[in-house]
Amino acid sequence: MKKKITIKEIARELDVSISTVSKAMSNSSEISKDTIEKVQAFAKLYNYKPNNIALSLKNKKTKNIAVIIPEIVHHFFTLIISGIEKKANELGYNVIVCLSNESFDKEVINMETMANGQIDGFLLSLSKETLLKKDFHHLREVINQGMPLVMFDRTSDEIYCDKIIIDDARASYNAIQHLIYSGCQRIALITTADYISIGKLRTQGYVNALYDAGIELDENLIVKVDKVEELDEKVKHLFDTEKFDAVFGVNELYAVVAMREAHNRGFKIPQEMSFIGFSDGILSKYSYPTLTTVIQHGFEMGEKAAKMLIDRLETNDDESSFKTEVIKTSILERESTKPI
Amino acid sequence: MKKKITIKEIARELDVSISTVSKAMSNSSEISKDTIEKVQAFAKLYNYKPNNIALSLKNKKTKNIAVIIPEIVHHFFTLIISGIEKKANELGYNVIVCLSNESFDKEVINMETMANGQIDGFLLSLSKETLLKKDFHHLREVINQGMPLVMFDRTSDEIYCDKIIIDDARASYNAIQHLIYSGCQRIALITTADYISIGKLRTQGYVNALYDAGIELDENLIVKVDKVEELDEKVKHLFDTEKFDAVFGVNELYAVVAMREAHNRGFKIPQEMSFIGFSDGILSKYSYPTLTTVIQHGFEMGEKAAKMLIDRLETNDDESSFKTEVIKTSILERESTKPI
DNA sequence: TCTCAACACTAAACCGTTTTCGTGACCCTC
DNA sequence: GAGGGTCACGAAAACGGTTTAGTGTTGAGA
Numbered sequence: 207m208k209k210k211i212t213i214k215e216i217a218r219e220l221d222v223s224i225s226t227v228s229k230a231m232s233n234s235s236e237i238s239k240d241t242i243e244k245v246q247a248f249a250k251l252y253n254y255k256p257n258n259i260a261l262s263l264k265n266k267k268t269k270n271i272a273v274i275i276p277e278i279v280h281h282f283f284t285l286i287i288s289g290i291e292k293k294a295n296e297l298g299y300n301v302i303v304c305l306s307n308e309s310f311d312k313e314v315i316n317m318e319t320m321a322n323g324q325i326d327g328f329l330l331s332l333s334k335e336t337l338l339k340k341d342f343h344h345l346r347e348v349i350n351q352g353m354p355l356v357m358f359d360r361t362s363d364e365i366y367c368d369k370i371i372i373d374d375a376r377a378s379y380n381a382i383q384h385l386i387y388s389g390c391q392r393i394a395l396i397t398t399a400d401y402i403s404i405g406k407l408r409t410q411g412y413v414n415a416l417y418d419a420g421i422e423l424d425e426n427l428i429v430k431v432d433k434v435e436e437l438d439e440k441v442k443h444l445f446d447t448e449k450f451d452a453v454f455g456v457n458e459l460y461a462v463v464a465m466r467e468a469h470n471r472g473f474k475i476p477q478e479m480s481f482i483g484f485s486d487g488i489l490s491k492y493s494y495p496t497l498t499t500v501i502q503h504g505f506e507m508g509e510k511a512a513k514m515l516i517d518r519l520e521t522n523d524d525e526s527s528f529k530t531e532v533i534k535t536s537i538l539e540r541e542s543t544k545p546i
Numbered sequence: 547m548k549k550k551i552t553i554k555e556i557a558r559e560l561d562v563s564i565s566t567v568s569k570a571m572s573n574s575s576e577i578s579k580d581t582i583e584k585v586q587a588f589a590k591l592y593n594y595k596p597n598n599i600a601l602s603l604k605n606k607k608t609k610n611i612a613v614i615i616p617e618i619v620h621h622f623f624t625l626i627i628s629g630i631e632k633k634a635n636e637l638g639y640n641v642i643v644c645l646s647n648e649s650f651d652k653e654v655i656n657m658e659t660m661a662n663g664q665i666d667g668f669l670l671s672l673s674k675e676t677l678l679k680k681d682f683h684h685l686r687e688v689i690n691q692g693m694p695l696v697m698f699d700r701t702s703d704e705i706y707c708d709k710i711i712i713d714d715a716r717a718s719y720n721a722i723q724h725l726i727y728s729g730c731q732r733i734a735l736i737t738t739a740d741y742i743s744i745g746k747l748r749t750q751g752y753v754n755a756l757y758d759a760g761i762e763l764d765e766n767l768i769v770k771v772d773k774v775e776e777l778d779e780k781v782k783h784l785f786d787t788e789k790f791d792a793v794f795g796v797n798e799l800y801a802v803v804a805m806r807e808a809h810n811r812g813f814k815i816p817q818e819m820s821f822i823g824f825s826d827g828i829l830s831k832y833s834y835p836t837l838t839t840v841i842q843h844g845f846e847m848g849e850k851a852a853k854m855l856i857d858r859l860e861t862n863d864d865e866s867s868f869k870t871e872v873i874k875t876s877i878l879e880r881e882s883t884k885p886i
Numbered sequence: 887t888c889t890c891a892a893c894a895c896t897a898a899a900c901c902g903t904t905t906t907c908g909t910g911a912c913c914c915t916c
Numbered sequence: 917g918a919g920g921g922t923c924a925c926g927a928a929a930a931c932g933g934t935t936t937a938g939t940g941t942t943g944a945g946a
Contacts, residue, residue, distance in 0.1 A: 209691065209692065210662075210691055253687075255658070255661075255662045256662070257603075257662055257663040258659075258662045258663045258664050259599060259602045259603045259608065259663040259664070260603055260663070262599045263597075263599045263600055263603050268599065270642075270664075278618075278624045278627055278628055278631075279621065279624045279625060279628060280624075281619065284618045284619045284620075284624060285619060287618055287643075288618055288619060288645065291618075291643075291644075291645050300642060300644070300659065300660075300664070301642070301643065301644075302610075302640060302641070302642045302643070303627075303631075303641065303642070303643040304631075304640070304641075305628065305631050318595070319598075319640065320640075321595075322550075322595045322596070322597055322598045323597040323598045323599040323600070324598050324599070324610075324640070347593075351549065351550055352549065459828070459832065462832050463832065466832070466834050469834060487828075488799070488827075488828070488829055489828055489829065489832055492799065492802050492803065492806070492829055492833070493832070493833070493834070494806050494809060494833070494834045
């Protein structure tokens with residue numbers, strides 16, 4: 207077991223000073239060609255690599271960024287992470303992934319442990335609990351320390367920082383419009399509780415699209431699902447009590463489950479009933495029939511978020527004001543909707 | 547913007563020495579009650595937290611572990627990560643996630659950058675390219691440096707270290723047996739290229755189960771899929787050329803795609819044709835009909851892997867020989883198979 | 887011959903901690 | 917009143933690097 211070699215040991219072996227070795231390694235002009243060669247050859251032989259921790263301490267930067275997400279078992283978030291990872295690595299940064307598990311406390315703990323020198327900046331998507339509590343002291347603290355923070359997807363207006371969001375209201379407006387253009391009239395909505403800004407915004411888009419098309423809003427067609435466990439039951443109830451010719455789900459699971467129920471009840475898809483979901487996961491891709499979805503471009507979102515954070519880290523003009531970037535969505539037509 | 551306060555600044559403000567502050571913070575018996583109170587009160591007021599980087603440098607341990615996985619957009623891996631994350635956090639460690647994207651080079655780079663002080667140990671699942679190349683010098687190097695390495699899921703016999711694996715051969719044996727018991731006779735297998743140990747082992751289990759049941763092996767019923775792009779085509783070809791009453795897919799996607807094809811061709815599932823997949827992802831759960839699967843307990847695997855690594859980190863008996871732990875699989879019956 | 891610059895290198899400070907090894911003040915004991 | 921012990925604290929080394937500010941030697945120009 208050969209331990210890692212340090213600069214000090216190289217210096218001793220080669221009978222030069224520590225500073226000479228350091229400079230030789232960086233091809234400093236202060237050092238003679240001979241010495242540089244000698245040092246670098248020796249370093250290569252012993253596979254010397256400078257200790258990153260020592261560098262971090264000295265340079266006051268770690269080249270690490272933390273991303274805190276509510277859940278990783280979720281296709282959209284894994285796409286975002288992939289995007290973040292790719293861009294960050296390109297720019298020479300490592301990514302530390304922390305999971306808040308939708309818990310406020312864990313989010314706070316994660317931020318506090320990370321903020322103590324481990325990382326240079328944060329990428330954050332708020333947990334449900336934090337959105338509910340509206341307690342953002344941990345974000346403020348981090349920002350006050352001068353550590354850059356970029357929020358993505360689940361953000362808050364109360365915090366002043368860089369943000370990357372999806373225009374959920376418009377995305378859902380477009381989806382509903384698509385359904386209407388394809389001939390649907392009574393469109394059901396399966397959405398989440400209102401405190402998740404996403405559920406709220408997507409509902410808004412639904413309402414607006416109906417309004418603009420002159421279709422009267424029927425509250426009975428709106429199903430709010432709090433926990434996954436109640437999804438099945440609520441969907442069944444919807445089918446039992448209402449008549450409709452399309453369903454828009456604010457995520458792919460809701461749409462797929464509804465589609466399955468329709469299938470079980472013998473509806474022809476999309477002729478008798480159309481479906482659109484949100485976020486392009488594997489469920490939509492491999493459901494039967496395949497599901498038309500609003501695609502959110504999570505990978506690009508991750509890339510942009512990482513770029514935004516690293517830009518902020520590497521330019522020190524704290525003066526430049528914060529930006530909010532909106533990621534465009536698009537609709538991917540598959541088998542669950544009629545062609546327009 | 548109030549910068550982070552250091553121990554040195556506290557010392558200056560309170561007119562005591564640095565060492566006194568340090569000791570006071572850890573309630574050392576060397577320090578008088580008065581001073582301890584004074585220091586801690588001041589520290590709390592200014593929200594002092596020791597700098598982790600400095601601690602890492604001093605203690606030669608970072609309390610970070612790296613997990614290198616081939617892909618994150620994959621339910622099984624996200625389950626593993628969740629398990630790792632949970633256990634690691636419980637034990638006071640942070641998790642740094644690196645993606646190799648199935649690339650040998652990226653795997654090497656990831657390991658090299660991480661090994662330089664950033665982390666205390668590795669959790670690794672090999673990339674496809676590495677499995678193909680059989681080049682493990684980067685693993686050996688890390689092990690030689692005395693850094694613990696635990697491999698999970700995709701491992702190699704050539705490397706001597708702690709491992710956590712799934713008994714793929716047995717799992718697939720059980721699945722096939724299940725199909726046979728439920729009355730199936732001609733069972734097709736959709737698997738991956740042989741160099742992925744997983745594909746190989748699962749194929750082996752298939753072969754053995756047939757043999758033990760006295761069913762003759764028909765090579766035409768075995769479909770090897772290299773890339774996802776050719777999946778559809780190969781599945782169609784199978785349906786075009788062969789007759790069979792069950793399909794076993796070495797992952798959930800293969801099974802679901804085959805099931806969809808059967809559905810399209812009008813087969814009654816499971817009466818006329820049964821399906822079992824591998825790994826319990828959302829696809830299986832929400833496919834139509836829902837898919838019976840071999841569940842791999844990814845979360846537990848992650849937890850165990852993390853525990854194994856941290857145990858190795860915290861006991862310094864390098865003498866204790868390496869363990870290989872086998873995670874048991876089980877079969878989750880859903881709608882795509884006949885009851886036994 | 888003296889001065890000055892260039893060269894090639896070294897010493898030491900610094901980053902923020904912990905920890906070992908003092909050290910001065912005080913009290914007690916013989 | 918000399919020696920010893922305890923208390924409360926401080927100085928300095930160490931972790932592994934980078935960087936600034938010297939330093940000694942050499943050669944050239946005046």
